Each structure stands twice: as structure tokens, then as C-alpha cells.
Amino acid sequence: MHPLPVLVPLLPTALALPSPGLPFVINTWGGPFTVATDAAYASLLLPDASALDAVEVGCSACERDRCDGTVGYGGSPDEACETTLDAMIMDGASMKVGAVAGMRRVKNAIGVARRVLEYTRHTMLAGDLATRFAVENGFEEVDLATEESIRACEEWKKSGCPGNFRVHVKPDPSTSCGPYEPIPLAWGSLETTGFLAASRASKTSHDTISMIAIDARGALAAGTSTNGAAHKVPGRVGDGPIAGSGSYVDAEVGGCGATGDGDVMMRFLPCYQALENLRNGMSPTEAAENAVSRMLRRHPDLQSGIVVVDNQGRHGAAASGWTFTYAFRGGEMNATQVVTVQPVKAALVKQF
Template sequence: MTNLLRKLLFSLFISPSQVLGADESPGLPMVINTWGGAFTVATDAAYLSLLEAETSALDAVEIGCATCEEAQCDGTVGYGGSPDENCETTLDAMIMDGTTMKSGAVAALRRVKNAIGVARYVLEYTTHTLLAGDLATQFAIQNGFVEESLTTTESAARCEVWKQAGCQPNYRINVLPNATESCGPYVPIPLNATSPTYPFLIAPGAKTASHDTISLIAISASGTMAAGTSTNGASGKVPGRVGDGPITGSGSYVDGEVGGCGATGDGDVMMRFLPCYQAVESLRRGMTPSEAAEDAVRRMVRKYPGVASGIVVVDNQGRHGGAGSGWNFTYAYRGGNMEETVVVTVLPVEEDKSAEL
């Protein structure tokens, strides 16, 4: 199959709402992020903020992610979503400055709603990159953030239904009682050559909704860039689990000299590949945003064919593209003089690959 025909076939899988082709720029300022639907409130909030001269790209990223946190986008960002085995919601967030390359992050943050805000405080008021757990909560409270429960009536009820269904699905393996049939407490069993291996147990039976994350990249009118990520992780996770969201280079990454990237999906797998760092470096080597996104996804799929992933990539001129695996991945963008956010849908790379002649 020629490259021209492959691109033509791929274009058939782009949402009719897309007004510009992949790897084209709508102009600056620009905001782009993982997912459409409920997540477009973040795209709009961040983009509109950039129309004010005093708003930096870093500000826009914080505004966009905080908007999703407050709106509880799709139940997978912010409070009241993705309860762990103990029915508690914890938050992961990261924000990165594309000029200084400095990032700030929080992981397994408890009892504070504005995770992206705390992450920015880590960036601006410490020389650290990542704070975690209760001590991240302590840092937040010391800096004026409010301590409050992240559990809602809905999230508590959802967790109880999960428990009544035998805690299915969950993320335990090689334990007794059998984690595919019942709740714990669990104890580990000795491993041997016949023990199940993780590649066949990536979030067994998990719904894709449990993986949705907002990763957002902003480019100001002057061309400065920033990126950030916010999520409440995977439903039914082992308490204390941290995914790819707060990991610089995995959940998101930005270098204002080149471009930025945002990721969503099975964070336990994705963080092993640092896909956003990989994608930005691919841009640096001359790939288009679409090529860089697909290359990052295919690197993961070769090792973990069942991985659910989504990568959105944008260069420092606003040219953009995306790729995913395991689901139909969407991303949203708004830039230049666009009057509304546009959502782009791309089929998983497995299907694109199978279409080859």
C-alpha cells in the first residue's frame, strides 16, 4: 500500500467534526487535550483564558485541568471518581513549563480537590518535582488548600456495587483467594513457571472509562508552551497505586523548542515507555505530530497488544495529530480564531494496521 493510499484510508476514520486535517495548525494561541465530550469544557476554558494578554501557557493549563477537576469530567478526573479498593478517591496531577523544563506533580493525593493547583505549587514553591500521599496533602494544607473528603454519594455507592460483585474487576494477581472471583484480604502465593504473567492481565475486564485522563497542552500567542495532566486513576486500584499521570514524560511532556504531548490509557503499562517523552523526541527528529503519536503507540502495542492508550501530539506551531490503541481515541483542540472546540476521533492502530493490503 502506498503512503498516499494509507493516509487516504486513515482519513476515513477521522470524525466529521474535524475542520482541519491532521498535522495542520489552526493558529495561535492554541489548546489541545485528550478526549472530547465532557472534556471540551477544559479546552474552552483554557483557550478563552489565553485570549487575555496576562494569561501564560502555564496558567491556561492549570485553568483547563482545574475546570475538568471541578466538573468531574466523565467521572475520571477530580473528586468522586475511580474509588480504590477502600472506596477512597485519590488524585494524580502534573504540570510542566515548556521553557524551563521544570515540572511539579502530586501522586496519590488525598483529601484535596484541586490536584493541578497543588502540582503547580510544587513547581513554583519547591525545587522538587513530585510529592506523594499524605505528605503531599500536608504540603497542600500548609499552602492554603482546603482539606475535604473526595468521596461522594455516587462514588461510595459505585464502590459498594463493585464489592458486592466480588470486587470485579481488580488489579491483584498471584494471590489467594482468587482475585478474579472474590474480594480480599489477599495473601501472595509462591511464584513458579506456571504463574500468570502480567501481559495477559492488563486491567482484566476493566471498563475503558476507568482510564480516562485529561492531558492538556497550551501554546500562548507568543509561542510559549506548557502541559499538564489530572486524573483520579483506575477504578478498583490497589490503594496507593500511582499511574502515569504525574510522571513527567509519561502522562504529558513539553519542550517549547519542539512541541508537547498528552497521554491517556492504561497508565501501569504506559509509564514503562515514557510515550510523551518519546513522541516529543520524535518531533525533534523530524516526524510529524501524527507520525510521532503513532510511533509512540506502536512501541507499546508491540509489547502489550491489549493496552488501551491514547496519545495527542502538537508541535510548537500548533500542528497536531493523535493515535491510540484498544479503543476509539478522541482529542479536542481550539486555536487561532476558532469559535468552538473541535473533536477528532481516530481508530486504534490495530485496525489501521489490519487495513493494510
């Protein structure tokens, strides 16, 4: 039995929660995602434990248990009712990254991402060729769909494919499942497109576990895993496997994890920005709020959540568009704690 997580409020703006000591693990979301927090923390207590191991173990736990259904197999099917997976893992000392994007038919996406990091000179592999690499490295090829995901996708199609990601096409994507034909665009028309529609979707339509770990020696690693946005255009890849967006870590300063509307967030590299904010002297909470505010200034309806930790384990977060939670455990804590973060007010965002 895992101890029940303890709910704690976030400290006021510009402050950060103190470090509970090392080893330390922190990840986006509470609730079912605390399974990943506990698994990663337990791995850090083993002899010769490493931060990379903890990130892989924690994200794998969410892939295996599916957490809230937005990580791992059987969730967020695309227009064709197929689930594909994105993941990345990053080492804070070497700055090496391993990632897979749009990977098909392999459950353990974070495990394959680590193989990319450790056994290639590349950063990212994608699609069917990422699957081939996974099989070459001993991973099993299986169907990622479940009866539940297929049934949900078929019901979505019967209802006219609401909330899909098509724009500037005919027939009308708000009432039709296609096939679609592009409508010629006038110069400048991209400025008025409805690109924020996805930001108004529910949390369960786009989500990620993003995790940062610090081992007993002070080494840092970060990683993400997700099955992406529900009803996405087949082939879509969001921010999850993108270094600097879904997560980022630099042993000199700390780490960051993000979740939300990845199609918007990846344009701003919020985790890279947050760590540069740390480097320039901001607290973890200030660093997160600054990164979120930069996105909100251009996209006031954006749903986002960013958690930031410095290399000593002090941590904070910021969010927009929803109430965000994150989970952490470290030092001699006997239970995971979950922190609730209220959204930044778009009206209070300053120009940078």
C-alpha cells in the first residue's frame, strides 16, 4: 500500500517551497500520478540509484498503470482511433537527450527514449522507425488500443468528430469527420484563425507526466511521457518529447516539467525559459510564473502548468487556464505531498 498523498497549498507568489532534502522527485499532477512519484522515490533509495533510473521508473509506472488515461497505451486515440506515444529523458550533467515521437505499437515509451539517449548519437526517433529501433532493443510490439479507446473513438466519430484539430478546411470540421479539403488562405489570415480552440478542451484531452529527479549525489534528470492530444491529426507530435518544452534539466541550475496545450506551449520553450530565469536569479516560483506569463501574453486562453525545481530541491510552479497540481517527495518524507496551484490571471500579465 502506498501512503496517501498529503495535500498542501502553494506558498504566495514569488516564494518557493523549501527542499525536503535529497534524494528528491517532483512531477506534474497529483491524484493517480502520485503512483509515479512514489515509484521514482523508492528507486532513489536503492544502492547506486541514479536520477536517470528514477525518471525512467517513475514515468514507466504511469505508462503501465495509465494514471488518468493520458499517459501510456489505450488513451487519447487520434482521428484514426490509434494511440501513439511520445516520451523523452534528459541527463542534467551531459545535457544529452533521448526521445521518441509518434511511436507506434510499443508500450514503454520512456524506456525506448532512454535507449536512444544511451545507445545512439541522436536525440529523437519518430514513428514506425522508432518502433523498429525499439524492437531491435528488445521491446515488445503490441497493439496500443483497448476496447475502451476504440469504443470512445467510434462514438466520437458518430457524433461528428467535435473538437478535432482541423482548420481552414471543408466540409466544416465542427460538424463533419471529413475527408477534408483545404480552403485557400488569404494573406494574413493566420492571424485570425481559431488556434486556441484546443486550449479550451478539458484536461483529459491533452496531458503529460513530466518528472524531475535529483539523486543522493546531486545528479539531475528529467523526462516526460504522454499519449498526446485526443483526436489529434495522425502524425501530430506535441511538446512532450521536445527538450526545453515538455521538460528540461541542467545540473548547474535545476529542472522543469510542463503540461497543457502542447501545440501552443512548444512554440515558447517554457521549460528552457524557466531554467534561464533560474540562472538569472529568480526563485522557482518566479521562474515558472515568468514562463507562463510570456505565453499568456500572446495566448490568454492557454491551459498550461509548469513546475520548476532548483538543484537543491527548492520548488515552485505556475499555471494558466486551470487549477494545476504537482506532486513531490524527498529526503526522509514518508508520503508524497501534492501542491495545488491557482492559475495566473491573464489580466495581470505584464509585457516583457
